[in-house]
Amino acid sequence: MKSGSNLEKVLTSGQFAVTGELGPPKNADAEVIRTKARLLKGCVDAVNITDCQTAIVRMSSIASSVILMEEGLEPVTQMTCRDRNRIAIQSDLLGASALGMKNLLCLTGDHHKFGNHPNAVGVFDMDSIQLLQMVKNMRDEKVFQCGEELKGTEPTFFLGAAANPFADPFEFRALRLAKKVVAGAQFVQTQLVYNLERFTAWMQAVRALGVHEQCYIMAGVTPPKSIGMAKYMKNNVPGLDVPDEVIVRLKGARDAKKDVQEEGINICVDIINRVKEIEGVAGVHIMAIEWESAVPEIAKRADLLPRPG
Amino acid sequence: MIVGQRKPIQEIIGMLKGIKKILILGCSGCVSVCSAGGEKEVEILALILRIDRKKKGEPVETMEKTLARQCDTEYLEELKGEAGNYDAILSMACGVGVNYLADMYPTTLVFPALNTSFMGVSEEQGVWSERCAGCGDCVLDRTGGLCPIARCSKRLFNGPCGGSQNGKCEIDPNVACVWQLIYDRLKGLNQLEKLKEIFPIKDWSSSLHGGPRKIVREDLKL
Amino acid sequence: MNDVNQPDIVAFCCHYTAYACSQDLQNLPQLGFPENVRLEILPCSGRISITRLLKAFEQGADGIYVAGCKDDTCHNVRGSQIAKKRVDYVKDVFDQLNIEPERIEMYMISREPNRGFIEVAEEMTMRIKKLGSSPLKGK
Numbered sequence: 206m207k208s209g210s211n212l213e214k215v216l217t218s219g220q221f222a223v224t225g226e227l228g229p230p231k232n233a234d235a236e237v238i239r240t241k242a243r244l245l246k247g248c249v250d251a252v253n254i255t256d257c258q259t260a261i262v263r264m265s266s267i268a269s270s271v272i273l274m275e276e277g278l279e280p281v282t283q284m285t286c287r288d289r290n291r292i293a294i295q296s297d298l299l300g301a302s303a304l305g306m307k308n309l310l311c312l313t314g315d316h317h318k319f320g321n322h323p324n325a326v327g328v329f330d331m332d333s334i335q336l337l338q339m340v341k342n343m344r345d346e347k348v349f350q351c352g353e354e355l356k357g358t359e360p361t362f363f364l365g366a367a368a369n370p371f372a373d374p375f376e377f378r379a380l381r382l383a384k385k386v387v388a389g390a391q392f393v394q395t396q397l398v399y400n401l402e403r404f405t406a407w408m409q410a411v412r413a414l415g416v417h418e419q420c421y422i423m424a425g426v427t428p429p430k431s432i433g434m435a436k437y438m439k440n441n442v443p444g445l446d447v448p449d450e451v452i453v454r455l456k457g458a459r460d461a462k463k464d465v466q467e468e469g470i471n472i473c474v475d476i477i478n479r480v481k482e483i484e485g486v487a488g489v490h491i492m493a494i495e496w497e498s499a500v501p502e503i504a505k506r507a508d509l510l511p512r513p514g
Numbered sequence: 515m516i517v518g519q520r521k522p523i524q525e526i527i528g529m530l531k532g533i534k535k536i537l538i539l540g541c542s543g544c545v546s547v548c549s550a551g552g553e554k555e556v557e558i559l560a561l562i563l564r565i566d567r568k569k570k571g572e573p574v575e576t577m578e579k580t581l582a583r584q585c586d587t588e589y590l591e592e593l594k595g596e597a598g599n600y601d602a603i604l605s606m607a608c609g610v611g612v613n614y615l616a617d618m619y620p621t622t623l624v625f626p627a628l629n630t631s632f633m634g635v636s637e638e639q640g641v642w643s644e645r646c647a648g649c650g651d652c653v654l655d656r657t658g659g660l661c662p663i664a665r666c667s668k669r670l671f672n673g674p675c676g677g678s679q680n681g682k683c684e685i686d687p688n689v690a691c692v693w694q695l696i697y698d699r700l701k702g703l704n705q706l707e708k709l710k711e712i713f714p715i716k717d718w719s720s721s722l723h724g725g726p727r728k729i730v731r732e733d734l735k736l
Numbered sequence: 737m738n739d740v741n742q743p744d745i746v747a748f749c750c751h752y753t754a755y756a757c758s759q760d761l762q763n764l765p766q767l768g769f770p771e772n773v774r775l776e777i778l779p780c781s782g783r784i785s786i787t788r789l790l791k792a793f794e795q796g797a798d799g800i801y802v803a804g805c806k807d808d809t810c811h812n813v814r815g816s817q818i819a820k821k822r823v824d825y826v827k828d829v830f831d832q833l834n835i836e837p838e839r840i841e842m843y844m845i846s847r848e849p850n851r852g853f854i855e856v857a858e859e860m861t862m863r864i865k866k867l868g869s870s871p872l873k874g875k
Contacts, residue, residue, distance in 0.1 A: 287668075291715070313675055316667050318685045327668065334672040335715040350715060369676030374697050377709065381673045384712055396676055443684035444676040523832040554787070561790035566833050568794065568872045 207344075208363035210307035211279045212251040215488075215513055216392060216421040221481060222488030223509050224281060224394065224423060225249035225500055227273065229264035235272050238264070242276040244497040248504040249278075250512055251308055253394070253490070256283040260320025267301045274305060281365060282306045285314025290330040291339065291350050298340060302360030309362035310394065311336040334388045337366060341389030366390035368422075370407035371400060371446035379410035382420075392421040394490040397438070400446040401479055408483050417485030424480040427492045428473035428499050430466055432456060470502055477507040515544035515635075516608045517642045518551060518628040520559070527566055529625045530602065533574065536563075537593075537600045538627070539615070540580030541607035548642055551606030551628050553580040559606065559627060584611025590618050597622045633664075650720030650727060656708060658699040665692035671713035673697075743798040743864035745773045747857060748788070750781040750804040750819075752811050756847040764854075773857045781805070782815025789826045789840065796873065799864035800826075801841040803856060809847055816844055836867050 215222045225245045230237035245252055252273060256266040270280035282301050284294060298309070313333040317325050331339065339350045340362060347355045366385040370378055382393060398404045404424065411417055429435040429447075432455045439447035451472060458468035473491070480486045489509075493499045504510050520526075530536065538556050546552025560576040567574040577600065581589045584607035593615075597603065602623035605612045608630040616624045632644040647664040653671075654661060663669050667685045674693035677684025681694045700706050718724065754761060754777055765771070778784060781804025792800050802823055804816030820842040827837040841860060845852040 313668055313670065316677070316685050318667070329669040330718065331715045332668070332670045332672055332675075334712060338712065339715065367676065372674065372676045372678050373680060373691070374674070374678075374694055377673055377697055380710060384672055384710065388712055443679055523829065557787050558790065561787060561794055562829055562833070565790065565794050565835075565872065569833065569835065571874065 207361045208307045209361070210251070210363040211514055212281065212308050212392070213363040215250045218513070220513055221509065222421070222423060223249045223504060223512065224251050224253060224488065224490045225497070226253040226255065226490065226492040226494055227269070227497065228255050228258060228494045229266070229269040231261065231263050233264065238269050238272040239276055241497045242273050242278050245500055246276065246278055247512060248501045248510065249491070250488075250514070251279040251281045253281040253283060253310060253492075255494075256285045256312070256314070257288065257320070258494075259315050260287065260317035260322065260325075262321060267297060267304070267306070270301070270306050271304055279308065280306055281308040281310050283310045283312060284336065285312045286329055286331050286333065286336055287314030287317060287327055288325075290328050294330075294336065295339070295343065295349060298343070298360050298362070302362065303358075307361070307363055308365060309340060310365040310367065311340065311390070312367055333366060334384055337364060337385060337388035337390055340364060363391055364389050365392045365394060367396070368393045369396040369444050370398075370404050371396055372444045375403075375407070376410075378407055379414055379416065382411060383414050383416050386416055386420045390420055392423060392487075394423045395425045396444060397425045397427050397492065398476055398480060399438075399451050400448050401476065403446060404480070405483060408485055412485050417487075421487035422485055423488040423490045424476075424483075424486055425490045425492055426473050426476050426480075427494075428466075428469040428496065428503060429455060430469055430496050430499075432459065432465065466499075470499055470506070473499075473503050474506045477503070477509070515547055515633070516610070517548045517631045517634045517644075518545045518608050519631050520550055520555065520606075520628055521626070523562060523566075526559070526604070526625075526627055527563070530563065530574070530604065533601045533623075535575040535577075535599070535601045537577045537579060537597075537603045538563075539584065539593075539603050539605050539607070539611075540578070541584045541605075541611050542580055543583045543585065543607070545606065545608055545628060546580070548636065551608075553578075556580055556606055559604075583607075585614060587614075587618070590614055593619065648721070649716075649718070650724075651717060653713075653716075656711075656713065658696050658703065658705070658708075660692055660696045660699060662692055662696070665690075665695075671716065673709055741865065742772045743861060743869065744796060745770075745799040745801070745857075745860055745864060746776060746792045746797045747773050747860075748776050748778055748781065748784050748792075748800070748802045749853075750810075750816065751777050751779050753781070753803050753805055753845050753847055754853065767851075767854055768858075769854050770857050770861045772861060780810070780812045780815040781819035782810070782812055782817075784819050784822055786822050786825055789822065790829070793826075793839070793870065794872070796870065798870045798873075799839050799841075799860055799867075801843055801856065801860050803843045803845055803853065805847050806844045816842075820844070835871055838863060839867060839870070 227241050254266045254269045266283045270282045273280045311333050342348050347359050368382045435452050438445050458465050477489050538560050540556035556578045560578050583589050597619045604625045604627050606627045612626045633646045634642050634644040649663050678691040683689040683691045802819045804819050807817050810816045823842040826840050830837045843856040
């Protein structure tokens with residue numbers, strides 16, 4: 206517990222944790238972060254700040270994290286391997302820790318082919334597992350990746366990773382999480398859960414390896430905002446599994462002249478209630494990007510409020 | 515082999531502006547096998563350039579020659595005493611050949627006619643694909659013989675990312691996820707245990723990131 | 737041959753197609769085969785090379801075509817399909833050189849006594865007349 210992270214405190218205390226997500230703006234306007242932060246405040250234990258998600262240039266995760274902290278929220282700073290080599294990553298992480306960031310989510314990163322700079326070099330000096338290992342060694346062994354001693358204050362992050370139970374090959378997915386935990390992951394946030402059957406099967410495989418006792422697993426959720434969005438996620442987002450049932454529910458609401466967004470929130474709350482019942486699920490990660498205003502309602506209805514601390 | 519592809523015609527034409535006498539130099543090595551820069555392609559390119567210049571009323575004199583290889587001192591020396599006769603040499607070899615021509619003939623203009631694409635295989639007539647990235651420190655013993663550096667879009671070392679679906683890579687449904695292939699192969703070989711080990715961060719100094727590479731074998735030097 | 741009314745056209749023809757259509761090549765003028773079309777007989781249209789097509793153009797042809805069998809009746813199975821790929825290659829080259837790709841064409845003609853062989857020659861002559869002489873001949 207040397208990170209001093211609130212998220213770590215909540216998870217360690219055995220309470221069901223809640224994290225949110227905030228996508229920084231494609232400009233230099235700090236106010237965008239502040240506005241979104243205020244919507245999430247009090248509803249979550251920490252907020253992920255994406256690192257140029259989908260490879261689109263945005264305000265940096267570390268800079269945005271500072272603004273978030275000024276608003277009194279705790280960031281989960283994200284770091285990908287796509288844009289920086291080991292020199293840049295270690296340098297940035299020393300800085301992030303010095304600025305007071307306590308949680309770090311280690312990712313390989315979305316490929317830049319679909320971003321707004323598809324002609325860029327993809328750095329990929331290491332992958333997410335090697336990144337976890339490198340940061341863990343900086344923290345626990347006080348060494349840089351090269352083996353040189355890190356003299357003085359080391360970065361003390363609570364280390365997180367991502368996992369996608371819906372990607373292939375399915376049989377390898379729990380094993381891959383186990384590798385991430387060995388490498389240093391203390392908490393994990395999953396890809397969006399809509400297919401509960403597959404998520405349950407994955408959790409079973411995770412428990413069989415005992416991984417749920419070695420790290421905190423947070424299920425990723427998001428409210429579908431429209432039928433179009435649900436269809437888009439189903440058909441166009443690699444690694445996402447959206448069963449027809451979700452689209453049927455949204456269409457049902459539309460046909461009954463009810464509010465589709467309201468039904469989206471209901472779907473999200475139902476999923477949270479169901480993952481809560483699964484052994485080994487320690488929290489939820491609500492990714493309502495560009496719909497941050499839905500988070501308080503979801504948290505309230507899913508009985509996640511008030512947040513501790 | 516090294517797989518290459520001829521540059522767009524207009525790009526080549528642009529390079530050769532003002533050139534009146536040119537040697538189009540093919541290579542009978544890899545680029546001949548992949549139908550990009552062998553004798554036949556030299557003849558075609560020469561015709562294309564002459565047609566273009568004739569149309570513009572600025573004729574060009576083309577000489578055609580194809581060497582056994584352009585990556586070997588022995589064969590490139592064949593141009594001694596001749597290289598000075600041309601305004602430029604348009605090499606249809608891979609980038610190696612173009613470089614070596616420039617190294618050996620410092621006063622002759624040298625241009626590339628090909629893009630050197632990758633090291634790969636000929637899957638079938640007219641289809642080539644990449645297999646090796648030439649990283650200088652082979653890892654294939656640990657990945658079932660299939661390369662995650664050349665064939666994984668993110669160069670992952672520890673198994674498929676979250677974008678692997680139905681055996682395909684997230685960047686393109688026509689690209690196989692090499693980690694799915696590695697998984698399937700190791701499963702078939704009863705070696706899945708290998709994937710449980712964490713593959714440590716790679717030393718890239720043996721690749722291009724360590725500067726230009728060179729091998730000297732004292733046992734073979736004369 | 738700079739006369740727009742008499743374009744210089746080179747036709748590379750499959751031996752089988754040419755004979756099946758005309759019975760005897762000597763008869764062609766009587767059958768109305770245009771005089772401005774120079775026939776070059778190949779054992780199979782698949783034998784045509786990109787080089788030969790380009791050379792014909794370099795040497796002054798205003799138009800070029802290859803006549804082969806319908807793609808399912810080729811004596812050598814894929815001959816005329818291969819010829820079509822090579823014609824398409826040259827069309828693409830022409831396009832990149834800002835030369836009308838219509839100056840080269842592939843015709844697949846049924847291998848029976850019929851006027852098809854003469855019709856394509858007429859069709860090509862008409863087409864090239866409209867396009868004018870080869871841009872390689874200067875204005």
